[in-house]
Amino acid sequence: MLGSLVVVALVVLIIVMALQGGKSGVDSITLDHESAEIAPQDTLTLKATVLDASGQELTDETLTWSSSNAAVATVKDGVVTGVTEGKAKITVKAGKRSADCTITVTNDAIEVKSLKLDKDRAEMQIGDSLTLTATMQPANAPDDLVSWASSDPNIATVKKGIVVATSSGSVTITASAGSCTATCQITVQAPSRVDSVTAETASATLDRRRHERPAP
Incomplete structure (x- = not known):
């Protein structure tokens, strides 16, 4: 009888742990920007929010960032840097979930102060x-x-x-x-x-010397 109770308790414990594990898994991830414009050499910091199935924010999840076109914009730890004009999609992943932000790098985004x-x-x-x-x-x-x-x-x-x-x-x-x-x-x-007279005088002097030069 005691053995049966122990088995039941273990089964219940396993079920509870499984349910808790499911709740703590990544259910969704979002970025604070879906699109943005920046200028070359400017930076923009994207903030990712990761939630579990119960809506609780997960702050310890490992985030992986990538850029679809590093020649246009790069990203490191959520900090996007514009390189040259064009478009790039910045993607962040947590678990099996991901979110994107379309970055447009343009000189028009520069505000001349x-x-x-x-x-x-x-x-x-x-x-x-x-x-x-x-x-x-x-x-x-x-x-x-x-x-x-x-x-x-x-x-x-x-x-x-x-x-x-x-x-x-x-x-x-x-x-x-x-x-x-x-x-x-x-x-x-x-x-x-004065400049005109000087130029005219120099020209006249040159002509006179040319005419005065003895014949060979």
């Missing part, structure tokens, strides 16, 4: 060129985010920061990135008379 030019005014002569350099914050903002414009292309044109003076006058060169702008006031003048 400030924009400065290396010059705020300059003087040029017709035919001269000048390169303006734009500096942005954050520092990882790419140069192609900057757009350039001239208030009067008849006086000076600008392309990718290179200003070319075409006629006399004043013109404003504007650099824009996001909601930030910076300007440089350009004054274009005709070549000075």
Whole structure:
């Protein structure tokens, strides 16, 4: 009789342990983001929540993270880092359950906080060129985010920061990135008379010497 009771007790204990084990197993896993946009070199931390069948959170489960395209975005311990423009699916697994987040890496996600030019005014002569350099914050903002414009292309044109003076006058060169702008006031003048006279004198002297050179 005692032996039968022991057997029954063991069976009950095994059943209870099995039920408890089932409750402690991973029933679901979710991420706090289903999709997100980040810029190259920026990071995003994803938080995974693991629940058992009773809805209790499991905090000691081992999580495995992976990226479908490490050339676009990498992931380590839930921290996603943008590499270059494109899309990548970040997957986290716990037990037999998994969850995904679609990451879009784009330069459009960069919010330019400030924009400065290396010059705020300059003087040029017709035919001269000048390169303006734009500096942005954050520092990882790419140069192609900057757009350039001239208030009067008849006086000076600008392309990718290179200003070319075409006629006399004043013109404003504007650099824009996001909601930030910076300007440089350009004054274009005709070549000075001194330079012209010097050039003419040098040319006349050269011609005179050429004619005065004795014949061989």
